[in-house]
Amino acid sequence: MTKKNVLIVDDHPLFREGLKSLIDRSESYQTVGEAGSAEEALQMAQELKPDLVTMDISLPEKSGIEATREIRSELPDAKLLIVSMHPKFEFIAEAFKAGARGYVVKEATSAKLIQAMDALCRGEFFLDGGVSLEVITKLMSEPETEATIDDENYSLLSPREQEVMRKVVEGGTTRKIAEELGLSPKTVENHRANLMKKLGVHNKMELVRYAVKLGLVDVDQWKE
Known part of the structure; x- marks a missing residue:
């Protein structure tokens, strides 16, 4: 079976190392690149064209949410999975609106992470950490501000x-x-x-x- 290629985006090298080890031990996935910033992530995504991207929200200079939006624009078929600490609902909703289709906490078990990746690759959404799908749906449906964001x-x-x-x-x-x-x-x-x-x-x-x-x-x- 051909393994799906994964790009890891996180600004903590030790966490990337652990995530890479987990992914590379799996039967369905393999790591093709690691990025520590949003700009590096976009560049590597364009070059490597991964099937799936694991994305931290808190990155230097530019947030993982903006990086998710940019990668989604460049690679609409790539699956974006947020792997982060447990933030407020508003941030999770913004991540989904930017193009993410899954969210897991960093403390999640290895089985939970692979379960999330499998779900995204089947075209499904995945939520972890006690996050209610109804809450995310409500927040995503609220109208955007008309203000220019700059x-x-x-x-x-x-x-x-x-x-x-x-x-x-x-x-x-x-x-x-x-x-x-x-x-x-x-x-x-x-x-x-x-x-x-x-x-x-x-x-x-x-x-x-x-x-x-x-x-x-x-x-x-x-x-x-």
Whole structure:
């Protein structure tokens, strides 16, 4: 039986080594390349044309979600499997909207990983880690922001607004952010209103999508 070719994308060499060993021991898959960044992943995907790509979300300079979107555009037949820590539902939804068709946590068993890869190669979706398909479907169906997502908008924010934005996206409440930054809750609310106006977003979901698409947040720090 001809093995399917897999490209591993993760910025941690030790994790890539372990994943490569697991894949190469399987009966159906073989590793054809390893990438430690989104740009390297896109280049290698174009050269190697793998059947399946395992993708971490948190990568240097550009997020794995954006890398997924780019690889999907270049190689529409490639299967994209997110292998990452357990992030918030919003990030998983964005990954699926970018073209991923599966998601497993890094702590998953080897059997679970191969099960996910098998499912994708059969043309199915795969979700792990207690993630509800209904939740993902709901988040994916919400309308996209009409705002232009680019670094120019982000550069309009003051350093304090950028700081508040990151803490909001990471799930901080107004009171918690105020305590951490030594500000009043009213000041935090004002910063939040101003930064959302500058970015052209209208709610937290749109703000999360902005942050994810620009790779502004290390989503591997998001824990349930």
